[in-house]
Amino acid sequence: MESMKNRESKTAGSLIDDPVILRLFERMPHSVQESFTEEQLMHLKVAVGSRGWGEHAVDVRGSFRGWRHRYYYVMLFGRNRRHLTPGQKRIHNLISAAMLTGFVCVGLLIGLLGLYLLKSAAGIDLFPDHSLGIWDWFNSN
Template sequence: MRKVLKTAIQDDPQISNLLERMPDDVSQSFSEKQLTCLKVALASRQWGQHKIDLRGTFKWFHYRYYFVVLAGKNRRELSAREQELSQWIKALIVGGFILFSWALGLLSLYLLKSALGINLFGDFSLGIWDWFKALFA
């Protein structure tokens, strides 16, 4: 067995990990230039830093599944279709928030009216006040 001198690129953790997973005859056939190109290709595939980086695995029946949730600032250029979709989603979120706030405000006013004993319509009730009182009884 002949002893092969390790080059500086072979000491790199990424490259040494890659070479360890190959048969010896294949791993020793790479030139230093080829290993450098492999390192550049591997480095370009790594994910950047994200505000939210959640990774994990779980077992379900006889299989193991993995999940990755990444979130952060979008640095890509959006296509026209993506920009239009983004505007629609923003409008739906804002509209939903306004609708929810409006309904919560009306509910609060109705509960306040009922707590003060103000009856706008003679013998009519929505039953919300009775339900609310039953929650705390």
């Protein structure tokens, strides 16, 4: 088998400097890294490096230690290139509708709060001797 030193002495087109191979090598012991031939590295690059789903505008990954186990988190954001099944489309539409409804409700609440504060600042009293206490709280802060 070819050693790592022999591979390094090859041409500049060697796979040893390829970003995909370097990411793989970061996760394995040095003795295992040296055991790969150039042909094996080429096949590894094709198998691992051809992931079209690996490119995202936002790709945040990490892990943390819990009480007994390690946990990981992944946040991906990018253009959806998947072909959804009818069931997945229904779920997507339901979640989208729920999120839109939530945003509209929060927007309405913020808008109503703003109108209430403007009304109170203008001294308009729609219900005499009744207050929600929001204006008093707003003034005290």
